[in-house]
Amino acid sequence: MGILVVGSVALDSVKTPAGAKTDVLGGSAMYFSVAASYFTDVSMVAVVGKDFPQEHIAFLQRKGIDASGLECRQGSTFRWKGEYGSDLNACTTLDTQLNVFADFSPKLLDTHRTLEYLFLGNIDPSLQRSVLEQMKRPKLVACDTMNYWISTARESLLQTLAKIDLLIINDGEARQLSGESNLVRAARIIRGMGPKALVIKRGEHGALLFNANSVFSAAAYPLEEVADPTGAGDSFAGGLMGYLAATDSADDAALRKAVVFGSVMASFNVMDFGPRKLGDLTFPEIEARFREFHKLSFFEDITVASAKSENIL
């Protein structure tokens, strides 16, 4: 099944303890699409300016991403500048130039209206709904948002949340949206707003999936080096939706595996700046890391006897 993603494509300037890069390819729709492209067909709807380098278009095409919905308008591409300190969970935005993204009003091509999996990246909730209204009848709609929309467009966001299946946000956003610091209670409140399932991303602490009758806690991959966390959340969403669309499933077992594939893609993404590592993977590498995640959190259930091996004594 194909996925449609609507969001940003940007040129990011990022400084982290591992280095600094200027005008690298960024944006939520880009990170999502590259991650999802390993699983299924992806079409992106986004906007860039006339200054957008042709090499980036070529990169997206090499990844098999349908960029026919990537509008190129008069003006400059969305630019974001940020800096991460030694606590890579916290980022300081130094500059945001929306440029052509300020007037982004997604118009879907006919070929996009019939896609069955839809990811609404972090844009104005009213634009998210305008995309939904242009779709024929998507099978699964997932959505992201951010602190800015939660505080400035809450009513509009609630209207969007009433129409989606799956919300993918971070722990800070979940607390802000619900007004509740305990994540179990926050999840219940948020699921009451509409989404049947909720994924709460917790950076280096992994992710939680709240579903009708179950909670799933996914570990984060214990990396020794993180070059650049930018795009981790969108890579996560891309891996997650990519797996669901590829298998055309959304039961509890599939959602759990999808959250792990999301964690896999995020763990690759943070290993280099921009989509350098994320864009340079093979599916066997992705499967191998999935198996490492399985090993990372595996323990025998209580009824199974321990096999004696590798005694630390």
Place this chain on the structure above:
Amino acid sequence: MGILVVGSVALDSVKTPAGAKTDVLGGSAMYFSVAASYFTDVSMVAVVGKDFPQEHIAFLQRKGIDASGLECRQGSTFRWKGEYGSDLNACTTLDTQLNVFADFSPKLLDTHRTLEYLFLGNIDPSLQRSVLEQMKRPKLVACDTMNYWISTARESLLQTLAKIDLLIINDGEARQLSGESNLVRAARIIRGMGPKALVIKRGEHGALLFNANSVFSAAAYPLEEVADPTGAGDSFAGGLMGYLAATDSADDAALRKAVVFGSVMASFNVMDFGPRKLGDLTFPEIEARFREFHKLSFFEDITVASAKSENIL
């Protein structure tokens, strides 16, 4: 196999968003012993003052804990006063009165010297070594410490670490001890100091186990209400050591299950003040929560087909 634990027994006054309690039974050796008592025989070595209520001794005896090593000296019992805000991971110590604990110099009874599992609670590293020297030949020695000893008695602590099998500390202590913020690198440095295995506790984010060739990430139980986090780390250590001693095993599979039993006991402990909940469990309840932990982090490996059920669509 029996366990010997050396640490504190205290009277705690604790304030949390859930309420406030004065002079409740506390201390590292107490929380550890109560948690471990569900798994195996536990003997504690600690000191209290003449003011220590007889009802607390009776409680320990009801839990089947050998308190023959609980010395009662002239003076007052160790008292600690602390307050937790809405972020239950952070605690402010309001008052510490060491009292008889200031001169604590553990003298082991002959019956204790031959025990095979030893837990050195958070006391002066030189006292930890004096306990080790009094033991005949323990099979597994685990140890805790804290920021105070890492900064004021580092050389002594390093001498202790060289002699132990398993170190159980929190993430802040791991970073401070190693001088390294990345926990994977921190774990390698700390294991280089002596401990064959390292468990890093991360509060509401679970725990990590670093072993010779493997890393295990255990989830924390998603609780809706936390009454009082005091003693969570010691309950964790008690459940962990209790399982290892009961099964007389320390291979990777056993250590992983032990970390989960530790998480189980900590999750019960924080549900009420002092050892009220922790001391009032049945083993079937403990097993049931272990199974909930298994379900919480379970996902199918990549080779297993998904069973279709509970589709969110």
